[in-house]
Amino acid sequence: MNTQTAIPARFNGPPTSGNGGYSCGLLAAHVSGCACVRLHVPPPLDTPLHIKQTGDGAALYDGDTLVGTAAASALELAAPAAPSLTEAEAAMQRFPCYEDHIFPTCFVCGPNRPAHDGLGLFPGPVAGRNVYACIWQPAPDLLDDEQNIRPEFLWAALDCPGYFAAMGDELRPALLGELVGELHTSVAGGQPLIVYAWPLGADGRKFYAGTAVATNDGRIVASAKSTWIILKA
Numbered sequence: 001m002n003t004q005t006a007i008p009a010r011f012n013g014p015p016t017s018g019n020g021g022y023s024c025g026l027l028a029a030h031v032s033g034c035a036c037v038r039l040h041v042p043p044p045l046d047t048p049l050h051i052k053q054t055g056d057g058a059a060l061y062d063g064d065t066l067v068g069t070a071a072a073s074a075l076e077l078a079a080p081a082a083p084s085l086t087e088a089e090a091a092m093q094r095f096p097c098y099e100d101h102i103f104p105t106c107f108v109c110g111p112n113r114p115a116h117d118g119l120g121l122f123p124g125p126v127a128g129r130n131v132y133a134c135i136w137q138p139a140p141d142l143l144d145d146e147q148n149i150r151p152e153f154l155w156a157a158l159d160c161p162g163y164f165a166a167m168g169d170e171l172r173p174a175l176l177g178e179l180v181g182e183l184h185t186s187v188a189g190g191q192p193l194i195v196y197a198w199p200l201g202a203d204g205r206k207f208y209a210g211t212a213v214a215t216n217d218g219r220i221v222a223s224a225k226s227t228w229i230i231l232k233a
Contacts, residue, residue: 003030003051005060007043010117011107011156013176017042019107020176021159023060025152027051027070030058034182036073040066042175075182077225080198082214083126088133088194094124095134096164102173109160119153121195123161132165133196136213143189154183154213154222157195162209162226165197174207174228181224192216205230 005026013019024037030051043049044062052059057071083091097104097111104112108119116139123132142153158181163174187193193213200208206227213222 002053005049005051006047007045007049009045012045013106013108013159014042014103015105016045018045019156019159021108021156021179022152023068024070024159024176024179024181025155027058027060027068028155028181029151031056031070031072034073034075034180035070036178036180037068037070038178039068039176043067073180075180075223075225077210077223079210079212079220079223080129080131082194082212082218082220083129083131083133083196084218085135085192085194085216087126088135088196091124091126091133092122092135095122096124096171098122102171106160108156109164119157121157121161123164123195123197126196131196131198132161133194134161136193136195138189138193140189146186147189148186149189151183154187155179155181155224157193157213158211158222158224159226161195161197162211162224163228165199165211166202166207166209166226166228168199173231175231176226177206177229178227179224180226181222183222185221187213187215187221193221194218200225205232 007018023043028035123134
C-alpha cells in the first residue's frame with residue numbers, strides 16, 4: 001500500500017530539505033511502537049512523495065529515489081534524570097548558536113524563524129552536568145483535535161538537541177543519519193516541556209546522542225538515540 005505525502009517548506013532543516021526529525025516522524029507513523037528511521041538522502045521540500053509499506057516498516061520515495069526507511073526496533077537507552085525547568089531555562093541562555101548558526105532557519109532550532117513559527121528549541125549546557133537542555137512550549141497549531149502534540153513534532157523535538165550534545169564544544173557541520181525513537185505516551189499541549197540531550201560517543205564521522213522530552217515533573221514522554229554524520233569538506 002502506498003501513501004502520498006509531502007514535507008511543507010515550513011518544516012525545513014537546511015534551507016532546501018526537510019528537518020530530519022520531522023521527516024523521520026512521517027515514516028515512523030507507519031511503524032508500530034519504537035522505530036528506527038534512516039535518512040538516505042536529504043528529504044526534499046514541497047515535493048510529492050510516496051510512502052510504501054514494507055512488512056513491519058515503510059520506505060519513503062521521491063519518484064524512484066529512496067529518501068528514507070523505517071523499521072520496527074527496540075530502543076536501548078539509559079536516560080539521565082531530566083533537568084528542572086529552572087535548569088533548562090538557565091541552560092538556554094548558553095545556547096551556542098544564537099548569533100552563528102549553520103542553518104539559522106531550521107524549524108526546530110533556528111533562531112531566525114518568525115515568532116512561534118518554529119519549535120524554538122535552543123539547548124545549552126546544564127551547569128555541572130554533561131547534558132544540554134531547553135524548554136519547549138508547543139504552539140497550538142502543533143496539536144491534534146484532542147489537544148495532544150502531533151507525533152511528528154515530538155519526533156522533530158528529538159532531533160536537533162542531540163546534535164548539540166553530540167558535538168559538545170566543537171560544533172561541526174553534520175546531518176542526521178538515523179533516529180531510533182519511541183513515543184511513550186500521548187502528550188497534552190498547553191504545558192512547558194523539557195527537552196534534553198546527552199552525548200553517547202563517536203566513531204569516525206559518526207557522532208551519537210540520546211535525547212528525551214520530559215514533563216516538568218521529570219516524567220519522560222519520548223526518547224531517542226540519534227546518529228549524526230559529519231559532512232565532508
